[in-house]
Amino acid sequence: MKTSDIRSRTARLALLAAVIAGGLALPAQSQSQEAAGSLAELKQKAPKVFIDCERCDQAYIRTEIPFVNYVRDRKEADVHVLITTQGTGSGGTEYTMAFIGQGPYEGVSNTLIYASNKTNTQDEVRRGYVAVLKMGLLPYTARTPIRDLISVSFREKVKPTDVVDKWKFWVFSFSLGGEMDKESQQTSQNYQIRAAANKITPEVKIRLGMEGEFEEDKFDYEDEKITSNRESGSFRGLFAKSLGEHWSVGLLLEMDSSTYRNLRFKVQPAPVIEYDLFPYSESTRRQLRFLYGIGYQYVRYRNETIYDKTKENLLAQALSVVLEIEEPWGSLSASLEGSHYFHNLRYNRVEFDSELSFRIFKGLSLNVDAGFERIRDQLALEKGDRTLEEILLRRKELATDYNLSFDVNLSFTFGSIYSNVVNPRFGSLGSL
Numbered sequence: 001m002k003t004s005d006i007r008s009r010t011a012r013l014a015l016l017a018a019v020i021a022g023g024l025a026l027p028a029q030s031q032s033q034e035a036a037g038s039l040a041e042l043k044q045k046a047p048k049v050f051i052d053c054e055r056c057d058q059a060y061i062r063t064e065i066p067f068v069n070y071v072r073d074r075k076e077a078d079v080h081v082l083i084t085t086q087g088t089g090s091g092g093t094e095y096t097m098a099f100i101g102q103g104p105y106e107g108v109s110n111t112l113i114y115a116s117n118k119t120n121t122q123d124e125v126r127r128g129y130v131a132v133l134k135m136g137l138l139p140y141t142a143r144t145p146i147r148d149l150i151s152v153s154f155r156e157k158v159k160p161t162d163v164v165d166k167w168k169f170w171v172f173s174f175s176l177g178g179e180m181d182k183e184s185q186q187t188s189q190n191y192q193i194r195a196a197a198n199k200i201t202p203e204v205k206i207r208l209g210m211e212g213e214f215e216e217d218k219f220d221y222e223d224e225k226i227t228s229n230r231e232s233g234s235f236r237g238l239f240a241k242s243l244g245e246h247w248s249v250g251l252l253l254e255m256d257s258s259t260y261r262n263l264r265f266k267v268q269p270a271p272v273i274e275y276d277l278f279p280y281s282e283s284t285r286r287q288l289r290f291l292y293g294i295g296y297q298y299v300r301y302r303n304e305t306i307y308d309k310t311k312e313n314l315l316a317q318a319l320s321v322v323l324e325i326e327e328p329w330g331s332l333s334a335s336l337e338g339s340h341y342f343h344n345l346r347y348n349r350v351e352f353d354s355e356l357s358f359r360i361f362k363g364l365s366l367n368v369d370a371g372f373e374r375i376r377d378q379l380a381l382e383k384g385d386r387t388l389e390e391i392l393l394r395r396k397e398l399a400t401d402y403n404l405s406f407d408v409n410l411s412f413t414f415g416s417i418y419s420n421v422v423n424p425r426f427g428s429l430g431s432l
Contacts, residue, residue, distance in 0.1 A: 047140040050074040053083035084284040089200025091118030095129045096284040187218040205240040232258040245279040262382040264302045270295025287324040315342045330358040347377045363413045373403040
């Protein structure tokens with residue numbers, strides 16, 4: 001057979017094979033496109049979800065739960081998931097997830113709880129709350145066609161048993177740390193030590209904690225070496241007993257030592273009582289607590305005070321009101337406290353602190369932090385003038401009548417309401 005005939009036959013066979021392959025591939029490609037189109041239609045009808053959580057890994061949630069549509073504004077959502085957190089007795093975190101149905105899901109609401117342990121890694125914690133989040137979203141996805149692509153597995157049910165804890169619910173922690181920053185003409189070093197022991201049950205709350213800190217700065221200035229130190233130490237103890245859903249009683253014990261505040265040693269035991277207008281079981285969503293305490297103080301000063309004292313025995317009382325609210329529109333935290341010494345009512349202090357995060361309308365949010373203190377009780381102020389070094393490096397407390405702080409932030413976001421896609425490339429690219 002001639003070479004030209006072989007080439008011609010080979011070409012015809014190749015063309016025939018291509019036609020056959022194309023005929024086989026076209027239906028598969030068509031099926032693939034049809035499936036992709038069907039999936040896109042199903043996803044389009046899936047519930048729109050707004051995750052309202054400051055301490056959650058949003059990218060991980062979107063990756064692990066792809067069967068809903070995530071939106072950036074709660075008013076665009078079919079489901080508003082409000083996640084609040086609070087510490088547990090074991091040192092972990094309790095995530096309370098309030099599922100709030102909106103629009104076509106109005107009235108479909110539920111609350112689920114996930115609690116992590118202190119020993120859990122960040123990955124274990126996020127896998128835990130995402131598993132609970134999936135279950136909470138099922139009642140909403142079950143009402144849409146995308147339910148056909150979701151399967152539910154069942155693990156063997158564990159029989160409830162009484163908890164046997166060899167530690168009697170006590171949790172202990174200890175930390176030791178340091179930091180050093182050195183340049184050719186200055187050196188700064190800081191060391192801290194902290195220890196804590198906590199026991200929390202539904203009836204009893206015990207918190208014990210101590211910390212110490214040492215800070216030193218050295219400067220070379222015009223052939224002169226300047227060294228400045230600051231030391232502080234403190235102990236805080238609380239024993240609280242529940243008296244039902246609204247009342248609690250307890251005992252506070254505080255001890256302090258500080259070069260900045262001119263305290264060699266200060267100890268203050270104080271019985272306290274608290275009333276919460278709302279039940280404690282609703283504490284993750286709302287609190288209005290009234291706290292009163294009266295305490296004895298024994299104080300020894302490092303140096304003589306402006307009142308010519310080196311030690312004192314004092315009696316003081318304090319009353320505070322704390323409001324905390326977590327709602328779909330945002331959150332509000334405010335506290336007002338007043339205190340005074342009995343031997344002279346002119347020695348008093350009033351403190352107000354507030355934090356507001358408010359979603360004004362779609363895409364526009366307002367965040368305000370404000371605080372004010374009227375100060376009339378600086379009994380520990382050291383007598384004498386302050387050096388320039390002590391003022392600039394904040395080594396000694398200065399006399400003042402007030403302390404005011406204010407921070408406001410207004411943010412506006414617009415564009416696509418959806419936020420399903422996760423792309424980790426290049427990270428956040430610095431501060432851009």
